[in-house]
Amino acid sequence: MASAMVLTEDEALELLAFLITAARTQLDEAAEYGPLRLLTAAGRLADFMAERASPATREFLAGPLKALPEVALRSVDPSRYAAQLDAVCRAVADHLVGHFGGGSAS
């Protein structure tokens, strides 16, 4: 399995700083900002990875994750928000199975 580096040190540091400072800001902010920050971090990670990832992963990164609105919040439409996240989670699972290879179904 390919295991090429997909982040530079600068990119990794940028993401690290975002995650740590988001943990702090979240202490004072609306709870619904929690998933927003995680998704922003995921989006930035996807942007960093895209150029160096495998074609299949690149295709995945450009797909469902990017389809999420950048500043969507749960309170606007909780059911739709959960459904959108479920769809992305399912797409993640599908890509993981394809990337790592899932066991055969019995």
Next chain:
Amino acid sequence: MTNAVLEAIRTRRVARALTDEPIERAQVEEVLKAARWAPSGGNRRLHRFVAVQDRVTLRLLRMVSPGMFQRPQAVITICIDVERARSFGMAPNARGLYVDVGTAAQTMLLAAHSLGLGAGIVTSFSRAAVAGVLNLPDGWSPEMCICLGIAAAQQPGAIRPRTPVTWQSLSHWERFASPPGAASP
């Protein structure tokens, strides 16, 4: 009724996406000059503004500011001079200090708009980290970042649905009436 000021108030929008086009230092200075005229409680002037155009510092600010979606060409950080506030007998969490952050911010947003700049405010950042990046003096607390640049044509969707908000829906006249059936005090 309309005039230039009302029109500027009505047409200003938050810019969450900015282009790579640089802006002039003179434009940032004009925004700072406007902030000098913002209302300040007791005319105490307890706020300080730190302007940044250096690309590396801008990148570092964004790294420690999870709420900074845009990639600004300049950032003005509004700081409270907490030590100076104490000298007036004000606690660090006195409400007036934060009201004045807002008046300075709105004044700068309108000034930026009048200059054709896009601007957005960010409060989601680590105060400790921003203080470190900017090497702020002890006693200065960074409270808000004003991101400046040229607004991108394509902006992220609004956070809230575009349900109609009118001035009437936000306003009341005179004393509130007791709800029907409520006991008189």
